[in-house]
Amino acid sequence: MSQQDLYEKIVELAKRRGFFWPSYEIYGGVAGFYDMGPLGARLRKKIENLWREYFIHRHQDIIVEIETPIIAPEIVFKASGHVEHFTDPIVECLKCGRKYRADHLIEEKLGVKTEGLSPQELTKIIKEHDLRCPVCGGQLGEVKLFNLLFKTTIGPYSENVGYLRPEAAQGMFVAFKRVYEVMRHKLPLGIAQIGRVARNEISPRQGMMRLREFTIMEFEFFFDPENPHERLDEYLPRVADTKLRILTAEARERGEEKPEEYTVEEVIREGIIKVPWMAYWMAVARDFVHALGVPYENMFFEEKLPHERAHYAQQVFDQLVKVTRWGWVEVSGHAYRTDYDLSRHMKYSGHDLTVFRPYPEPRVVRVKKVVVDKAWVGRTFRSEAPRVFEAISRLSPEEVEKMLKEEGKVVVEGIEIPGDKIKVIEVEEKVSGRRFLPHVVEPSFGSERLLYVTLEYAYTEREGRVVLRLPRRLAPIEVAVFPLTRDEKLVEKALGIKRMLVDAGFTVYYDDDGSIGRRYARADEIGVPAAVTVDYRTLEDDTVTLRDRDTWKQVRLPVSKLLDALRRFINDNVELEKLGEPVEPSGG
Amino acid sequence: MSQQDLYEKIVELAKRRGFFWPSYEIYGGVAGFYDMGPLGARLRKKIENLWREYFIHRHQDIIVEIETPIIAPEIVFKASGHVEHFTDPIVECLKCGRKYRADHLIEEKLGVKTEGLSPQELTKIIKEHDLRCPVCGGQLGEVKLFNLLFKTTIGPYSENVGYLRPEAAQGMFVAFKRVYEVMRHKLPLGIAQIGRVARNEISPRQGMMRLREFTIMEFEFFFDPENPHERLDEYLPRVADTKLRILTAEARERGEEKPEEYTVEEVIREGIIKVPWMAYWMAVARDFVHALGVPYENMFFEEKLPHERAHYAQQVFDQLVKVTRWGWVEVSGHAYRTDYDLSRHMKYSGHDLTVFRPYPEPRVVRVKKVVVDKAWVGRTFRSEAPRVFEAISRLSPEEVEKMLKEEGKVVVEGIEIPGDKIKVIEVEEKVSGRRFLPHVVEPSFGSERLLYVTLEYAYTEREGRVVLRLPRRLAPIEVAVFPLTRDEKLVEKALGIKRMLVDAGFTVYYDDDGSIGRRYARADEIGVPAAVTVDYRTLEDDTVTLRDRDTWKQVRLPVSKLLDALRRFINDNVELEKLGEPVEPSGG
Numbered sequence A, B: 001m002s003q004q005d006l007y008e009k010i011v012e013l014a015k016r017r018g019f020f021w022p023s024y025e026i027y028g029g030v031a032g033f034y035d036m037g038p039l040g041a042r043l044r045k046k047i048e049n050l051w052r053e054y055f056i057h058r059h060q061d062i063i064v065e066i067e068t069p070i071i072a073p074e075i076v077f078k079a080s081g082h083v084e085h086f087t088d089p090i091v092e093c094l095k096c097g098r099k100y101r102a103d104h105l106i107e108e109k110l111g112v113k114t115e116g117l118s119p120q121e122l123t124k125i126i127k128e129h130d131l132r133c134p135v136c137g138g139q140l141g142e143v144k145l146f147n148l149l150f151k152t153t154i155g156p157y158s159e160n161v162g163y164l165r166p167e168a169a170q171g172m173f174v175a176f177k178r179v180y181e182v183m184r185h186k187l188p189l190g191i192a193q194i195g196r197v198a199r200n201e202i203s204p205r206q207g208m209m210r211l212r213e214f215t216i217m218e219f220e221f222f223f224d225p226e227n228p229h230e231r232l233d234e235y236l237p238r239v240a241d242t243k244l245r246i247l248t249a250e251a252r253e254r255g256e257e258k259p260e261e262y263t264v265e266e267v268i269r270e271g272i273i274k275v276p277w278m279a280y281w282m283a284v285a286r287d288f289v290h291a292l293g294v295p296y297e298n299m300f301f302e303e304k305l306p307h308e309r310a311h312y313a314q315q316v317f318d319q320l321v322k323v324t325r326w327g328w329v330e331v332s333g334h335a336y337r338t339d340y341d342l343s344r345h346m347k348y349s350g351h352d353l354t355v356f357r358p359y360p361e362p363r364v365v366r367v368k369k370v371v372v373d374k375a376w377v378g379r380t381f382r383s384e385a386p387r388v389f390e391a392i393s394r395l396s397p398e399e400v401e402k403m404l405k406e407e408g409k410v411v412v413e414g415i416e417i418p419g420d421k422i423k424v425i426e427v428e429e430k431v432s433g434r435r436f437l438p439h440v441v442e443p444s445f446g447s448e449r450l451l452y453v454t455l456e457y458a459y460t461e462r463e464g465r466v467v468l469r470l471p472r473r474l475a476p477i478e479v480a481v482f483p484l485t486r487d488e489k490l491v492e493k494a495l496g497i498k499r500m501l502v503d504a505g506f507t508v509y510y511d512d513d514g515s516i517g518r519r520y521a522r523a524d525e526i527g528v529p530a531a532v533t534v535d536y537r538t539l540e541d542d543t544v545t546l547r548d549r550d551t552w553k554q555v556r557l558p559v560s561k562l563l564d565a566l567r568r569f570i571n572d573n574v575e576l577e578k579l580g581e582p583v584e585p586s587g588g
Helices: A006-017 A038-059 A074-079 A102-110 A120-130 A168-175 A176-182 A233-240 A249-252 A264-269 A276-291 A340-349 A374-393 A396-409 A445-460 A488-503 A516-525 A536-541 A559-571 B006-017 B038-059 B073-077 B102-110 B118-127 B169-174 B176-182 B232-239 B249-253 B264-267 B276-291 B341-347 B375-394 B397-407 B445-459 B490-505 B515-523 B536-541 B561-570
Strands: A021-022 A034-035 A063-066 A070-072 A087-092 A099-101 A144-147 A149-151 A161-164 A188-198 A214-221 A243-247 A262-263 A298-305 A315-321 A327-338 A355-372 A409-412 A414-420 A422-438 A439-446 A459-462 A465-468 A477-483 A508-510 A530-534 A541-548 A554-558 A581-583 B020-022 B034-036 B061-065 B072-075 B087-092 B099-100 B145-149 B149-155 B163-165 B189-198 B213-223 B243-247 B260-263 B299-304 B315-323 B327-338 B356-374 B409-412 B416-417 B422-436 B439-446 B459-462 B464-466 B480-481 B508-510 B530-535 B543-548 B555-559 B581-583
Touching: A006 A021, A006 A445, A006 A459, A006 A465, A006 B176, A021 B276, A034 A038, A038 A063, A038 A188, A038 A214, A038 A276, A038 A445, A038 B061, A063 B038, A070 A168, A074 A161, A074 A168, A074 A340, A087 A102, A087 A120, A087 A396, A102 A120, A120 B480, A149 B073, A149 B260, A168 A176, A168 A188, A168 A214, A168 A340, A168 A439, A176 A188, A176 A214, A176 A264, A188 B189, A214 A276, A214 A445, A233 A276, A243 A264, A243 A276, A249 A298, A249 B299, A262 A264, A264 A422, A276 A298, A276 A315, A276 A439, A315 A445, A315 B356, A327 A340, A327 A445, A355 A374, A355 A396, A374 A409, A374 A414, A374 A465, A396 A409, A439 A445, A445 A459, A465 A516, A477 A488, A477 A516, A488 A508, A488 A530, A488 A536, A488 A559, A516 A530, A516 B543, A530 A559, A536 A541, A536 B061, A536 B260, A559 B464, B006 B020, B006 B445, B006 B464, B034 B038, B034 B422, B038 B061, B038 B189, B038 B276, B038 B445, B072 B073, B072 B169, B073 B163, B087 B102, B087 B118, B087 B439, B099 B102, B102 B118, B163 B543, B169 B176, B169 B189, B169 B341, B169 B439, B176 B189, B213 B276, B213 B445, B232 B264, B249 B299, B249 B409, B260 B264, B264 B276, B276 B299, B276 B315, B276 B327, B276 B439, B299 B327, B315 B445, B327 B341, B327 B445, B327 B555, B356 B375, B375 B409, B375 B416, B397 B409, B397 B543, B445 B459, B459 B536, B464 B515, B480 B490, B480 B515, B490 B508, B490 B530, B490 B536, B490 B561, B508 B515, B515 B530, B530 B536, B536 B543, B543 B561, B555 B561
Parallel strands: A063 A188, A243 A298, A477 A508, A477 A530, B061 B189, B243 B299, B480 B508, B480 B530
Antiparallel strands: A021 A034, A070 A161, A087 A099, A087 A144, A149 A161, A149 B149, A188 A214, A214 A439, A243 A262, A298 A315, A315 A327, A327 A439, A355 A422, A409 A414, A459 A465, A530 A541, A541 A554, A554 A581, B020 B034, B072 B163, B087 B099, B087 B145, B149 B163, B189 B213, B213 B439, B243 B260, B299 B315, B315 B327, B327 B439, B356 B422, B409 B416, B459 B464, B530 B543, B543 B555, B555 B581
16 A cells, blocks of 8 residues: 555545545535535445345334434424533634634643533633644633534524434434324334434534534334333344444443453343343344445444433444544444433423323223312312312322322412312222333434445555455446447447446446556446456357456356346345356456 | 315325325424325335436436535525525515515415516505505515525534525536546536425425425536537437427417427427427426326426526426416426526636537637737836736736727736737637536426325225325335235235245235225225235135236236236336236225
8 A cells, every 4th residue: 555544545536536525625615515426426325225225124014214304493402402412612712713622622632531521621621731722822712512503594583493403313203103103003113214414513624524414324213111122033033143342331441442242142131232122223233334345343332431422312332443544433323312302302392202002901000099079179169160170180199199298288270279178099990001102222324434434445456556345236336338449349239238238227337448458447446346348259149258346357148148147246246257157357 | 086175185195194294293393394204205215216217327328416415605605696596575564573475475465476576566566555464464564585595604603604505406516527527528417416405485385395495306417508419319319209398488478378289309490498408308307207197288398487587597497297286386497507507606716617628620710819028028027027927818818909999008907018018919829629618407306296296196086995096116115915814824924925025125015904905995095006915725826816006906826926026017017917817806
């Protein structure tokens, strides 16, 4: 490898061949925004479709995909806690007015860990070490919290504040009850979404790895907290042999830095992962990221420490993948969100978001009930009596017991009920089921990061040039078609084959410009897994050669068998040697 | 049909079965936002993929798809003209403060056409007719222009204004040069994008038909304005027989309301559509919308009048489709944007966005050149001479001629050059090619509207229940699998078949709840084109019945042939009768 690091090489390739580049280049760019070029857009779509296959299609009984808007009214993110909690510490230079992420500044300049520190504590560190503005050397002000939600206004009234969603999740929580009904009241139920989200980072500086606008692939998996294994036995055997590499929070607190291996069964049995389904989804996540080309040994799950977790989460594992420039980076997060979000939306909306599950048989339970002397209420309050009954009905038995115990009477909405007219009794009741808020585990993936990771693991150099060894089925362009030379007859034949492949659904790279070796190289560089070459023998016996990007080996086969051979080669990963007669390679 | 109109029926079905519903329902909803439910999200994806097939895949030599961000810095929309022009007239009640679309209010209350009127003219009409607030009866203020861009801030500096894109187009214009390079300098070149856009409508009231956030499918088709037929001959034969129904602007001005039929060849030859490629794309658009289930007679293209066109467009056709509630509605727009956008971005960014095309052979042309007395400049300005040469080089020959004619000297950046030291001469020059800005035609489709239109044209009632006759390949769920009864053996067999279909990539509706007739009905209602039923004969000879949603006819075929039969039935639209032995239907 040359002096460029791998990230720079990929960025250069990505720009030159059309995977991605910084958005708004002609205007000098805006940090945190990237365009996907023709190849990048296709690669991303294939990664997303692979995600759909692993998480949705194979679980189509229990997971559905929906789409909700990017813009949401303010109340949604007040309820979710994002208006309050979704912040980063910011500090301003008092001289030049530049603004910085306070924690990053401290970590860079002093090498001190800052996670979990308050703005006051950060300010104190800055003052103590007399940290200055890195650009003008000016004094820095107080550290404040900067909210990362992009803010806007919905409609013509300025008071109707809206935000761009920083995660797709809230769309699923807000629509949960509707989807639950559409899916005929089944649990567990996963609601998935692939879509754009936006986070107004203070100063994003990691290129494709930290974007202000990006694509999330995530689902909220709702389950009955009293029955957390429900339906798991139908799926668990698929990952029975899967070993998860996990660095637990407990191990991290002990100073461990290396993950340990556990079987899925083990992490469930030992409670290392609190929710059994979460362990299952982490196993699927491991296999999915592996299918993108990442070896198992280059990924593991890191449990977050309490102060590292988002406000809604009771347990979180980040799936980390090793990349050359940044070391271990997060490609997915797995959070146990409990019933936090549903309970908050229930509170803020006033809508009942609980679900009802009947018991197999009605149960007899002892319940407390408030009993009031109805005749006395009627006599005393007359036409106001209905209002009094209603007010009392809103009290819980526990509240009434407390008031009776402490004050000997019950006061509700200004109405006084003497202690001898109201009491709490215990009765036996038949209960046909229970109402509860489902709990949620959430696997969440960043699409652009995965795209970068996929490119990095595909990138190889051979004989001084780039061969992008993308998993065949992810390759943005599936097949190249080349006439050996620009001979009119060869070109005509090659164009006919190209048309046949396009009609059959393939995306084809046709090229007749330059030597065949150079054309193979151009195709290798963007990861085209198969190249079909039309040569003079083709004109005689209607056979073509098929070349494997990775081995540079070739076989010869009849044009009539080409479609089927390509499908098997690309979709089923069949070896080239099984698809035709071996030939000596004619070019690099 | 009952008293509900078709729109209400579809909205009810959409909510109940999960196609779409208003977003943020639990918070009372926000006008202009809709969620796509499990079925809607799948249907939309299939519509988008069909669009990709018609426009991108079949034209993969000349069209590529990219993705650009939803958020853009202010300068992009200053350059595009949206900050200035993307407005609607708004009027506020001086008493209650409510705000209305001024033009809609006038049209509703007075039945007067308002298109093209200025805020002053609208205000005048309101005053003259003493139009009042429809809610409180208060007096209305002056009509103002309200900008429909959603505004936000990028990063922590409040002066860094950003907007959400109201169209995907600007992303393609800003990235044009990069994509043009990646695609090796070929014209014509289409750059496509499918993505979210947002328009801050003042008071959207047409449900799914007018959204504040929606999905656009559009491409900018860049071509050489001096060679507007380039490569068209490769594609035109495909639509040679296509007849376009067009209501021209000229006919509309004559008071015509009915479209006339023209062949594609005719509209090009007669210049009815100014750009040949635009005619071609309109023909493809016609076939695409037809493939969604809209009969040709229920669609036509309406040319917009000059005052109805967006600020960037020189000719616009709307593709209109008839829907029951709103009459003719726009599902796509076809605009000739000239080089407006590229020239504006060139001006605002200072980047050269022209392309260079070599002539087949260098041409000799007579060009004007500015000649300055170099020795005199050197003597006179000494060390400043290079700056003077540079300043002069920025002047065009025409500018120099004009100054010499009017003032007898040339003044540039404060430097004065006497008339005898500078002149304009004509010389012969070899020119190897030309630099120019490509022109653009843009076909643009609204995905959610097309989804609604698709549902409306698929909706039928038969024997008192709904049969959603979606084109088979668009159906969100491709196949239903039913055991005839809940007999354990039938259920086991049916689940095995279901697994086989899922593994083969099908999305399957499995149901064993209730009578077989009711289950067929539930599947028909959401448009599942094929239903496989496992009955007692299946246990004997491993055959199943396959039922056609539209004819309710059934055939019997071996399980071993099921996969292939379903692929042919759904993807290739093969008739049911060709897939097995006819049987008497066993249920409704």
